[in-house]
Amino acid sequence: MDRRHYLAGSAAAVTAGVAGCLDSVFGGSPGATDDVVLDAPDRYEDLRESRDNGNLTFPIHADELPGATVTDALSGRELSTRAYAGERHTLLTFIFARCTMVCPTLTAALAQVQANARDRGYDDELAFMPTTFDPEHDTPAVLESFSEDVGAVPGAEAWHFLRPDGAAGAETVVTEQMGVWFDFVPESEREMSNMAYSHNSVILLVNADGYVERGYNGSRVPGGAGLLDDVETLRNRW
Amino acid sequence: MKRREAIAGLGALGVLGAGGAVAFGQLGNSEGDRIDPLELPRIDAPGSPPGTETVPETGRVTYLSLFATWCTICQDKMDPLGEAAAAVDDDVQFVSVTNEPVGKTVDAGEVASWWADHDGSWPVAYDETLELSRRVGARGVPYSVVFDADNRVTWSDGGYQETDDILGHIPGRE
Numbered sequence: 001m002d003r004r005h006y007l008a009g010s011a012a013a014v015t016a017g018v019a020g021c022l023d024s025v026f027g028g029s030p031g032a033t034d035d036v037v038l039d040a041p042d043r044y045e046d047l048r049e050s051r052d053n054g055n056l057t058f059p060i061h062a063d064e065l066p067g068a069t070v071t072d073a074l075s076g077r078e079l080s081t082r083a084y085a086g087e088r089h090t091l092l093t094f095i096f097a098r099c100t101m102v103c104p105t106l107t108a109a110l111a112q113v114q115a116n117a118r119d120r121g122y123d124d125e126l127a128f129m130p131t132t133f134d135p136e137h138d139t140p141a142v143l144e145s146f147s148e149d150v151g152a153v154p155g156a157e158a159w160h161f162l163r164p165d166g167a168a169g170a171e172t173v174v175t176e177q178m179g180v181w182f183d184f185v186p187e188s189e190r191e192m193s194n195m196a197y198s199h200n201s202v203i204l205l206v207n208a209d210g211y212v213e214r215g216y217n218g219s220r221v222p223g224g225a226g227l228l229d230d231v232e233t234l235r236n237r238w
Numbered sequence: 239m240k241r242r243e244a245i246a247g248l249g250a251l252g253v254l255g256a257g258g259a260v261a262f263g264q265l266g267n268s269e270g271d272r273i274d275p276l277e278l279p280r281i282d283a284p285g286s287p288p289g290t291e292t293v294p295e296t297g298r299v300t301y302l303s304l305f306a307t308w309c310t311i312c313q314d315k316m317d318p319l320g321e322a323a324a325a326v327d328d329d330v331q332f333v334s335v336t337n338e339p340v341g342k343t344v345d346a347g348e349v350a351s352w353w354a355d356h357d358g359s360w361p362v363a364y365d366e367t368l369e370l371s372r373r374v375g376a377r378g379v380p381y382s383v384v385f386d387a388d389n390r391v392t393w394s395d396g397g398y399q400e401t402d403d404i405l406g407h408i409p410g411r412e
Binding site: 100102104105108111112114115116118119149150151152153221222223224225226228229 | 339376
């Protein structure tokens with residue numbers, strides 16, 4: 001790795017937050033509460049109001065990650081989304097593997113973080129929980145191959161592809177418990193034959209205390225570089 | 239949480255942040271931004287000899303296409319890219335860069351095979367530290383950027399483009 005470029009990149013990523021940080025260095029967390037360490041996101045008050053009045057259904061900055069117990073497709077074991085609370089930072093996203101648009105991008109961003117963590121020896125600080133809402137199509141073999149395709153190591157200790165039990169299980173876990181909306185699109189209404197669902201594009205970055213640092217959504221979803229920068233800021237402040 | 243360490247870490251980052259801002263300006267991809275060149279490892283593949291590629295190269299117009307081998311739109315874009323690459327002269331740097339973790343969890347040979355399978359015939363490199371993605375503000379692939387000879391961004395956009403769209407953004411090839 002080119003050390004100089006790496007440092008420059010990290011530095012730029014936090015520049016935007018510097019003014020806010022300096023004020024709060026003496027007053028506690030730069031986050032909205034003491035449960036989080038990343039700076040409160042832009043328009044946090046609006047987001048919080050939407051969240052509190054129920055318009056925004058998935059967790060955001062300073063929320064506790066909801067617990068849902070789901071099967072880890074590759075090991076076959078039951079796992080809670082909060083399994084690593086108290087131990088590791090956790091990254092979650094919600095996808096279907098037939099998707100050729102945003103889903104591989106979301107999962108590849110997690111894979112980028114995994115690859116860099118392994119390379120730099122901090123993979124034992126992180127856990128990954130990509131979650132399918134299309135379990136009938138997304139068999140363990142499909143999810144393993146999808147993980148590999150986007151550059152992840154699905155056999156790694158803390159790469160858990162969560163696979164709810166059937167369509168009803170997906171509805172319960174993803175929509176009701178995690179608050180991430182998805183909807184089946186009948187074949188006749190699809191723009192592309194493989195695009196079987198419309199859905200929220202969400203990545204959750206959850207700190208090792210089990211609180212959400214970032215609930216990225218839609219146009220705020222970062223690529224691998226942006227996600228990696230936020231993970232590294234979280235690690236540095238933890 | 240170790241609050242005291244969190245605060246100490248924050249202070250250090252703040253100091254570093256100020257230096258970073260001076261070093262190369264804002265993040266983002268707005269037109270007119272001058273991007274400091276990066277030296278990226280090339281993938282040994284058709285049209286792409288072993289070595290390094292400086293992106294963007296000072297003194298030449300650069301057409302950069304960021305891609306990933308898992309990306310089906312990037313796959314579809316290989317034909318128009320090939321036609322555009324064939325239509326430009328040596329005074330344009332035409333280069334593709336994958337943002338995949340090559341050398342970490344993705345093997346360079348797999349990218350080279352994909353490149354050959356999709357008739358790639360121009361230099362292809364990988365964004366080892368994701369620094370190029372950061373500098374141009376790319377959050378996904380495919381993502382294309384045109385730089386003038388002084389490394390200023392003259393155009394950038396995500397998604398598929400036909401050959402004429404690609405050439406239409408390269409000065410002198412419109």
